[in-house]
């Protein structure tokens with residue numbers, strides 16, 4: 695196992711307003727991708743979405759989850775990648791037919807790409823629509839964040855069978871006007887352009903294989919970089935019998951009773967992790983008994 699496996703690293707380029715993150719997903723990626731028999735083109739876009747979700751979630755201070763969702767009428771019907779503030783990931787894709795052209799706009803056809811931020815607690819979710827760019831997911835998401843956060847943001851994503859990797863660079867606002875290197879705005883603009891320029895020369899294999907110090911040296915030249923300790927990531931699905939029970943309750947007693955009559959058992963499968971939740975006649979009755987108690991409790 696590599697020392698940087700399943701880890702996200704934050705870094706700040708000293709003396710100029712550039713910060714960034716590197717993420718490597720190994721075991722977490724393999725577990726996530728092995729849940730379905732994805733064709734290579736779908737697997738690749740799913741890997742990109744998962745590493746992008748981890749990178750983007752780490753740019754926000756929150757307790758909740760960030761998800762990237764895409765849907766369309768092309769071969770790629772649905773794509774979801776979710777990263778939580780606790781360092782857990784899950785994701786899935788649905789597709790149809792044989793897919794060979796991996797370009798995002800071709801895969802999705804007439805499609806839609808969105809980012810949802812669930813801040814956690816009872817706070818309201820926020821969803822933003824991302825303009826699809828034919829160059830791919832990293833360009834589309836970078837463009838969206840540059841616009842919505844007013845921070846120039848660039849992403850590079852690389853996917854292979856065993857590992858996915860991602861690099862995010864952000865040009866941050868000038869917080870302290872007293873610092874000498876900020877007197878001349880040209881200095882930080884140059885640093886940004888240079889770092890992005892070096893990052894552009896990385897090929898996917900280098901992004902996946904270079905050690906963290908080597909990669910940082912490659913994109914920052916001789917500028918000193920402050921590197922923070924790695925944060926661990928893992929595959930974990932947030933599904934539970936309680937959540938499935940809520941969904942069943944929302945379907946209504948009549949619908950469930952007729953399903954039970956027809957099939958004797960209601961099976962709900964979680965597409966993210968393949969967990970199966972079975973409800974027989976007794977379980978279904980209990981779904982609504984609990985409901986009765988809740989109603990009863992709130993009335994008194």
Ligand SMILES: [Zn+2]
Pocket residue numbers: 931932933964965966967968969
């Ligand atoms: Zn699940």
